[in-house]
Amino acid sequence: MRAVRLSVVTAATTVAALAAVTGCSSKSDSKSADGAIQVTASDDACKLSKTEFAAGHVQFSIENKGSKITEVYLLFPDDRIVAERENIGPGTKQNLTAEVKAGSYEVACKPGMKGSGIRQKVTVTGGGQTPKRDPKLDAAVAAYRTYVQQQADDTLPKLKTFTDAIAAGDVEGAKNAYAPSRIGWERTEPVAESFGDIDPKTDVREDGLEKGQTWTGWHRLEKALWKDGKIGDEEKKLGVQLSTDIADWQKRVGTAEITPTSMANGAKELLDEVARNKITGEEERYSHTDLVDFKANVEGAQKAYELLKPVAAKNDPALATELDKQFAAIEAQLDKYRADKNSYDFTSYDKVGESDRKQLSDGVNALGEPLSKLAAAVAK
């Protein structure tokens, strides 16, 4: 691996650059003068010593001259994170290194660690070009990334209501807060699940446990609340752990790899989720709040679709028409199970009869089948 990387770098730059490649952290000082890119962050600016540089191993020397703690990101055009450095205090210096292919990127400084940051476009030259993508798709991915982050951010206070009730031993309060605490997660489940280590801790069901695995997370608490009807010390500990795990997700979700294709496939996977676990009532077998998850899954899928629609509708107008129709149809079907269309207070799934479940299943199939063609429509 290293030999290959070296040859790329030597072709693109001078022999002096070798030092940067062979020892990225220890030799950083010696090369900073000529190799590193200076990033001067302040409360209202994000200055770069150069905005065009060669592909390969890249180092940023960051100095925070502002008054707020800042963060610096190197981002793909769709806002996916290439590399990031957090918690850069006022008056401090930090280094950020990354392996970068040729293409267009952005550097973002985030004074106060909030918002989308102060952006600088940068161009990386040489090496293999990353294929250019329709800017509309980049915009879709960037908007979806924002949505995913927003869902995770919004989950924290809702989860807190739930875990506070657990901590207080308040069974009824916890029951009421359970389903709402899952909505953000369910809307973005494929992204959440892309972190292989988080999902098994937060969303696993009893039947999904591996041998020796301790059952933690929402469904473990669901069983305690609805089946056992009590909160013990064990549950209180699990509530704390769930808060920690979800906070971890909220923090990392921005680094998920998202592409137009993965968005489209994620939408399809959300419908698969519904078909596999919600239609059957397996997901929420104690709380019977399956329709809340169902609704959230559909909403997440619809969000991804709406963002991809400008491209999908151009490439495959008939597909877009069908998807519009089927999303509307499933929404209308779900609305029959809640009195207030702005509430997530859905009929308990154990009260939904076989023939109604069959109709919901038919609706899911009717949407899932065309949705499975969305990825191809945006990949054209």
Added chain:
Amino acid sequence: MSDTTDAGVGTTTDAAGGTTSSAPSRRSLLGWGGAGLALGAAAAGGAVAAVRGDGGDAVPAADTGAAVPFYGAHQAGIATAVQDRLHFAAFDVTTKDRGELVKLLKDWTAAAARMTAGQTVGEGAYGGLAEAPPDDTGEALGLKPSRLTLTIGFGPSLFAKGRFGLEGKRPEALVDIEKFPHDNLDPARSDGDLCVQACADDPQVAVHAIRNLARIAMGRAAVRWSQLGFGKTSSTTPEAQTPRNMMGFKDGTRNVSGTDAAALDKHVWVGDKDGSPWLTGGSYLVARRIRMHIEAWDRTGLQEQEDVFGRDKGEGAPVGKAKERDEPFLKAMKPDAHVRLAHPDSNSGATILRRGYSFTDGTDGLGRLDAGLFFLAYQRDVRKGFLPVQRNLARNDALNEYIQHVSSAIFAVPPGVRDKDDWWGRALFS
């Protein structure tokens, strides 16, 4: 197989080795119409049982894997020699739009024409865009056509007022089947707006066909119920060995022959003066899931078993006769014997073409075999076919102690698709 040889010789000169050639299949077409019959005689029935290869050895039709032609005056899968396996599905039409229903029927017709010829659906099962799911599900790749036939039917509910504007076209003979004594029908496994009967000699080919049609239908029609059948219980080839049902008795000895054009015209095909011009050349299908109380039956003495049927278990000969095909003497049988009660002579001549399959859907929660007969019967007029026979059986049949009808459905089966521009149900919707 010895009784099939004559027919085999007559039919197979151009079928030699032809698993993909249309020749052997064309033979099966013979049952479909006068023109075909004029060409070739005993061929159809015989070809089913034996198609001769180059080497001169008789090969059972099921082993040839040949294709049955999709296009013709009548739909295949009725007079066609009965294949070994069944996958039957009933659908609810979920769209309210007549145009979408018509489009579905056209899409289905196109897919059926391909699959019965042993081809994949749409653009195939692989080689397409990496991001897109393949059109075809793929499990039939590399399998022969396996004499797959796909036969569509339209249920009474399709003609309901306020749905697709078909209320004026509902045939009188497409009756709502009455509840018979002892019926214990599960509504979730009964009825349906549409049905598709998939028969093939390879079960995977039949299942693939229904699966792909169901997938194509999503958003327009949804599977309401379906049934797998693993063994034919009736044949339309009287010269071949009669298959046995799950009770161990030969079934279908006196069934309508798929090559008997006169009998088919009289008892199976709807005529042009029967009141529903769009259905001319079609038929009516009754489908009933008949659960057998297998364990109770197995504990029944041989004499009683034979009395219940009115035939002996080994040879299948009618009571008092030596051979299976000897003319039954009904009065020699017990008054409640199944064969006696079902015989046309006991029902003013009512004759139906049976095409049922044995099923075993595992066991029930009590450890009993969930097995029986998936009864399929085609006829020209249900009121002169299934209904009088079943009224008689439901009231009097000794077999009722060992069986229970648990589902029921009726469908008008349109005529065949004539060519590439035609589609299932065109006459109904035009």
